[in-house]
Amino acid sequence: xxxxxxxxxIKNEMGLSPETVGVETVKRIVERRMQAVGEKSVASYCRLxxxxxxxxxxxxxxxxxxxxWFFRDHEPxxxxxxxxxxxxxxxxxLNVLSIPCSSGEEPYxxxxxxxxxxxxxxxxxxxxxxxxxxxxxxxxxxxxxxxxFRGKDIVYRKKYFEHxxxxxxxxxxxxxxxxxxxSSVLADGFMRGKGPYDVVFCRNLLIYFDYETKCKVLSTLHxxxxxxxxxxxxxxxxxxMPEGLFESLHLPGSFAYHKAGISVSKRSKSASVIASAIxxxxxxxxxxxxxxxxxxxxxxxAVEAVAPTVKSEAEWIDSIxxxxxxxxxxxxxxxxxxxxxxxxxxxxxxYLKGVVLLAFDADVDATxxxxxxxxxxxxxxxxxxxxxxxxxxxxxxxxxxxxxxRAERLRKNAQDSVG
Ligand SMILES: C[S@@+](CC[C@H](N)C(=O)[O-])C[C@H]1O[C@@H](n2cnc3c(N)ncnc32)[C@H](O)[C@@H]1O
Numbered sequence: 001x002x003x004x005x006x007x008x009x010i011k012n013e014m015g016l017s018p019e020t021v022g023v024e025t026v027k028r029i030v031e032r033r034m035q036a037v038g039e040k041s042v043a044s045y046c047r048l049x050x051x052x053x054x055x056x057x058x059x060x061x062x063x064x065x066x067x068x069w070f071f072r073d074h075e076p077x078x079x080x081x082x083x084x085x086x087x088x089x090x091x092x093x094l095n096v097l098s099i100p101c102s103s104g105e106e107p108y109x110x111x112x113x114x115x116x117x118x119x120x121x122x123x124x125x126x127x128x129x130x131x132x133x134x135x136x137x138x139x140x141x142x143x144x145x146x147x148x149f150r151g152k153d154i155v156y157r158k159k160y161f162e163h164x165x166x167x168x169x170x171x172x173x174x175x176x177x178x179x180x181x182x183s184s185v186l187a188d189g190f191m192r193g194k195g196p197y198d199v200v201f202c203r204n205l206l207i208y209f210d211y212e213t214k215c216k217v218l219s220t221l222h223x224x225x226x227x228x229x230x231x232x233x234x235x236x237x238x239x240x241m242p243e244g245l246f247e248s249l250h251l252p253g254s255f256a257y258h259k260a261g262i263s264v265s266k267r268s269k270s271a272s273v274i275a276s277a278i279x280x281x282x283x284x285x286x287x288x289x290x291x292x293x294x295x296x297x298x299x300x301x302a303v304e305a306v307a308p309t310v311k312s313e314a315e316w317i318d319s320i321x322x323x324x325x326x327x328x329x330x331x332x333x334x335x336x337x338x339x340x341x342x343x344x345x346x347x348x349x350x351y352l353k354g355v356v357l358l359a360f361d362a363d364v365d366a367t368x369x370x371x372x373x374x375x376x377x378x379x380x381x382x383x384x385x386x387x388x389x390x391x392x393x394x395x396x397x398x399x400x401x402x403x404x405x406r407a408e409r410l411r412k413n414a415q416d417s418v419g
Contacts, residue, residue, distance in 0.1 A: 003042050005299050006030060009056070010063055013129060015186050015205075015213045021063060026385055029062045052373060057133055059063050064132040065208070068102040069150045072107045072203070074231045079249075079256050080110065080199060083230050087198065094124040097197040097224065099185055100205050101128035104139025104178065105148050108170055110201065112156050113178045121177050131184045142170035185217050196226035203234035203255075215242040222246070222259060231257040235386065235411065239404070240392070247266055248389050250358050300310075313343055320352050332356045347377030381410045 005017045007026060018026070021174050030045060031364055037055065039045040049057050071077055078299040084094060094114065098107040107128035114124050130136055145167060183190060185205065200221050206214045214237075221231065231246060233255050238248070246257040316339040323332040336353035339346055350373035357366035367390050373383040384407035391400035 002046060003027070003030065005046055006059070009049070012061065012062075013186060014060060015170055015184070015209045015217065016063065017208070017210045017213070020208045026063065030061065033059055061132045061134045063342045064130075064135070066102045066126045066130075066132060066135045068105045068204070069148050070105045070144075071151070072106065073235060074151075075118075075251075076201065076203070076255060077109060077113050079232065079251060080230070080416075081113050083199070084117050084119070086112060088197070088343050093122065093196065094119065094199070094202070095197045096124060096126040096199045096227075097195070097221075098126060098128040098178075098201045099190065100130045100202075100223075101135075101139060101180065102130055103134075103135045103144075103148075104128065104180070105141065105144070106201060106203070107139075107180075108142070108160075108174055109156075109177045110199075111174045111390060112160050114177075115160075115174065121173055124177060126178045127191065127197075128178050129185070129191065129193065131182070133182050136180050136182050140179075143177045144170070149181075163282060188211070189222055192219055195224035197224055197229055198226050199230045199232070200225055202234045203232065203237070205234075206237040207234065210241060211240060218242055218245055227259065229258075229259065233257065234410070238389075239400075240397075250355070250386060250389060311342070313339065313346060313348065316342075317352065324356065324413065329356055329359055345376050347373045347380050347383070348382075350376065351380055351383045354383065358386070361392070366390065378406075381407050381409055384410070 003026075007023065010016050010021065010026065012020065022303075030042065033055070034040070034042070034045045036049065036058075037045070039048060049059060087094065095233070096110055096114075097108075098110060101107045107126045110126055111124075115121075128139065130139075144161075149168070157168060160171050160174050162171070163169075170377050185202075200356060202217070202221060206217065209217065219242065225231065229250075235255055238255055241257075244260050245259050249256040251257060316335065320335045320339070321330050323335055333356050334355060336349055339349040340353065343349060354366045354369035354373065357363075357369060367387065370383040370386045371388070373380045374387065377383075384403045388400045388403035388407065391397070391403060
C-alpha cells in the first residue's frame, strides 16, 4: 500500500476527495501517525493501516474536521421548530437523524428545540452519527467549553446546562434523547432498519464531497426518510442537487428540502411553508414606519367615503402572515400589493409577494418580484437566496452562483458582526 492508496482509502470510506482535504494535509497527518505508532516508512505505515482497524480509525479521526457549535446558523432550528409543531405523528415518536453529528452540539441543539416545542423525551428520538470515534466520545460525555457557544443567544445554555469548573454539562434529560453511533455515511447498509426519519440534518459534510459522492449520500438519506420528511443541509451545500430526489422548500437560506413530489405538487396549498418563510422575514426585520392606508379600498369605490387608516409596515407584514397561515393565498397577494402601493420602496413587500407567488408555482413572476426586492434593498438576503434557487432550477448556473455569492457575503458579514 502506498501514500496514494491512503488517499484512495480516505476518498472511498470517508468520501473526502484529495482536493478538499489537501494532499499536503494528509501527508502531515500520515507523518504524525507514523511518529505516534513508531513506523519508520510510509510503506510500512500504509501496511499497518491496511491490517489494523484501530489505526485506520485513528487516521480517520485525524482527517476529520470536527468544527461545530450549538445552534450553528440558527435558521435551521427555527425551521425545525415550525415544522414539528405542524406534524401529526399520532402515537409514534418523532424520528430524527443528525449526520455528521461531530461532538454532539447539533443533535443536542435539536433535542433542545424539540423540548421547547413541547415534545417530552419519550415523544422523540435522535440518532446522531459520525465517522470519528474521538468526537463521539466527547458527544457522549456532554461536557463543553466556551468554544461550543457562539453568538449572543445563550438563553438555552442557562436552561439546559450546569456550569461547573469552567465547563458546561448538558442536562441528563436532553442527553438521554440522543443515541450516538460511529459510522461513515458511506458504509454499506448505513443506518439500515433505523428509519424512517422525519427530520434529517446533514450539514457541513457534503461540502467536502465531489458531486458523485454527494449524490450517493443524498440517495442514501432519501431512502432513510419518511414520505414527508424534512431534510436540512448546510448553507453552502445546496448548490447543485441530484435530479429528482429532493425539492427545495424555498425558505430563506434554501437549506430545507422535502422529498421530490411532496412540496412542488402541493406548493400552491402549502401555506405552512410560506408562513414559516414569512415568519422568518418578519422576525428578522420588522419595519414599523406608519403609512396612510387607503389602498385597501377598491379603485371603483368612492375613496372619500372611507376614512384613511394608519397602518404600519409591520402590521401589514403580520396581516400577510396571518392570511398565509390560514391558506388565504390570494388575499395574501392582495395584501402584499396594498403594502407595495402604500410603501412603493418596501423591499420586504416585494419579497413577501415573491414567496406567495412561489406557492402558486408562478416562478417567473416570483423571480421578477424578488429582483425588485433586491433592487430596492441590495442586502435583502432572502430574496437573493430565492433568486439563486430559481436560477438553478432554470439551469442559469452562473447567475445562481452570483446570487448565492452575494447572499453568502451578507451572511458572513452578519455573522462577523454578531461575533
Ligand atoms: C464540520 S463537522 C459538522 C458537524 C455538524 N453537522 C455541524 O454542521 O456543525 C464535520 C464532521 O463530519 C464527520 N465526517 C467526515 N466524513 C464523514 C463520513 N463519511 N461519515 C460520517 N461522518 C463524517 C467528521 O468526523 C466531522 O465530525
